[in-house]
Amino acid sequence: MAVTDDSRAGLERFWGAQLKWWHLTFAVLWVITLVITFIEPAGRGGHVATAGLLVVMAIAYAVWAPSALLDQSWKGWAYLAVAWSALIAIHVLDPNTEAWLLFFVLFPHLWVMLSQPAAVVATIAAVASTTATRLWGAGGSTDDLIPVLVTAVISIALSILLGIFTSRMVHEASRRAETIDALHAAQAELAAAERDRGVSEERERLSREIHDTLAQGFTSVLTLTRAAEAALGRGDIDTARARLSLVEQTASENLDEARLIVAELSPGHLQSRTLVEALERLTRTLRESGGVQAHLRVNGDPVPPPGATPLGGRKEVVLLRTAQECLSNVRRHSGAATVDLALTYAPGSVNLHVVDDGTGFDADDQRWGFGLDGLRARVGEVGGAFEVSSALGKGTRVSVEVPR
Numbered sequence: 001m002a003v004t005d006d007s008r009a010g011l012e013r014f015w016g017a018q019l020k021w022w023h024l025t026f027a028v029l030w031v032i033t034l035v036i037t038f039i040e041p042a043g044r045g046g047h048v049a050t051a052g053l054l055v056v057m058a059i060a061y062a063v064w065a066p067s068a069l070l071d072q073s074w075k076g077w078a079y080l081a082v083a084w085s086a087l088i089a090i091h092v093l094d095p096n097t098e099a100w101l102l103f104f105v106l107f108p109h110l111w112v113m114l115s116q117p118a119a120v121v122a123t124i125a126a127v128a129s130t131t132a133t134r135l136w137g138a139g140g141s142t143d144d145l146i147p148v149l150v151t152a153v154i155s156i157a158l159s160i161l162l163g164i165f166t167s168r169m170v171h172e173a174s175r176r177a178e179t180i181d182a183l184h185a186a187q188a189e190l191a192a193a194e195r196d197r198g199v200s201e202e203r204e205r206l207s208r209e210i211h212d213t214l215a216q217g218f219t220s221v222l223t224l225t226r227a228a229e230a231a232l233g234r235g236d237i238d239t240a241r242a243r244l245s246l247v248e249q250t251a252s253e254n255l256d257e258a259r260l261i262v263a264e265l266s267p268g269h270l271q272s273r274t275l276v277e278a279l280e281r282l283t284r285t286l287r288e289s290g291g292v293q294a295h296l297r298v299n300g301d302p303v304p305p306p307g308a309t310p311l312g313g314r315k316e317v318v319l320l321r322t323a324q325e326c327l328s329n330v331r332r333h334s335g336a337a338t339v340d341l342a343l344t345y346a347p348g349s350v351n352l353h354v355v356d357d358g359t360g361f362d363a364d365d366q367r368w369g370f371g372l373d374g375l376r377a378r379v380g381e382v383g384g385a386f387e388v389s390s391a392l393g394k395g396t397r398v399s400v401e402v403p404r
Contacts, residue, residue: 022105029101030058036098049093053086057102060086065109076113080106084126091133100130103159111163119163127156195313214258220250256331259285275316276302279323279341286327286339293338294327300345304404315382315402319343319352322375322400326354329372334358334396346404354398360390372398 037050064079083106090099110126111119131152228243276298283294323341330339336358344351372388375398379386384402 026061026102026105029105030054033097033099033101037094040098050090050097050099053090053093054099057083057086080109080113083109088129088133091130092136100155103155104162107159107163108166111167116164116167119167120160123159123163124156127152127159131155191313197314199313199317214254218254221247221254224250274302275319276343278320279343282320282323282327283341286331292330292336294330294341295338296341296343298343298345302345315350315384318378318382318384318402319350319400321378322352322398323354325372325375326356326396326398329396330356330358334360336395349401349404352400355395357395360392360394360396362390362392375400 034051034054037054038047060079060082064075083102087099087102087106090097107123107126110122113119114122131149224243224247228240228247231237231240231243276296279296283296286292286294327339330336334356336356339354339356342351342353342355344353376386379400379402382402384400387399388396389399390396
């Protein structure tokens with residue numbers, strides 16, 4: 001059977017699992033043949049010649065087969081040439097030899113090396129050669145003609161059946177390997193597409209956020225600067241100072257916004273960094289720029305168990321956006337002194353809880369302010385669950401669960 005690049009991995013796995021049985025089968029049949037050779041009467045060349053040819057076959061097998069058969073290299077062809085030549089020579093020296101037992105090893109090797117039509121031709125040729133040597137060794141006696149021919153026909157039929165069985169085993173192993181490889185490739189492409197989609201959506205969101213925060217801030221700075229300039233032109237120093245104070249305050253707030261956004265966009269954000277590392281960076285940035293004590297706790301193993309599907313870029317973005325929005329709300333609106341993030345990796349889901357000790361709000365009025373309505377929609381798109389619990393003066397708790 002011809003080995004293609006696509007099926008080579010499958011054949012290697014097949015041979016790896018079956019190799020010990022090939023060795024064992026060859027060894028058992030070889031030993032039986034050798035023992036019978038010395039038990040039965042010697043042929044023309046004597047026991048030593050037959051045993052020597054069997055040893056040549058064993059050496060060829062040990063040196064060149066069976067790994068060379070998979071590669072279809074010259075070593076595999078050399079092994080088959082030596083083995084079949086030795087087997088035919090044994091039949092020439094001893095027409096009544098029991099070396100035909102080795103057919104059960106050599107014929108499957110032929111079918112592994114050749115395509116089915118070529119293997120059928122090679123099988124018939126091999127049986128015909130050994131049959132001719134037996135008839136020649138019998139001196140052309142007609143008494144042996146019918147039994148030898150019947151044996152030859154049976155040998156051809158059994159050899160072809162055995163070869164077809166072997167060929168199908170290898171083909172099925174190759175086909176399964178190709179299917180598994182295709183599934184792995186499809187999973188990798190799907191994961192990459194999910195990640196690209198998540199990154200694309202994140203870029204769009206950050207673009208809107210830049211417009212809604214930095215752009216608005218810069219507009220305010222420009223407006224206040226012009227007002228201060230006009231006040232100076234009128235000689236109104238107090239008004240100019242007030243406007244410049246607002247410029248300073250607005251610029252400072254914009255700088256904080258820019259730091260948070262740069263932290264999100266810096267190299268490695270959900271590309272060369274893990275979700276845990278991205279969350280750690282967000283909490284660290286909030287501590288350094290906002291004066292809020294932010295802490296992250298991770299429970300469970302971020303690495304999925306064998307056979308499980310990775311979380312995927314889009315779901316990671318949802319969890320990260322939840323943390324970003326919650327931390328932004330904490331810094332802007334809640335007046336909280338501390339905020340705790342808990343990321344939990346469960347067997348079937350990943351959960352994120354963000355809890356702060358801020359002023360809270362009335363969650364019963366159904367006004368999902370501070371961007372929480374957008375988060376709820378985003379979580380729903382990935383089949384997750386979103387929950388907010390808050391009360392005036394009692395802080396806020398945001399919980400997100402996405403399927404793993």
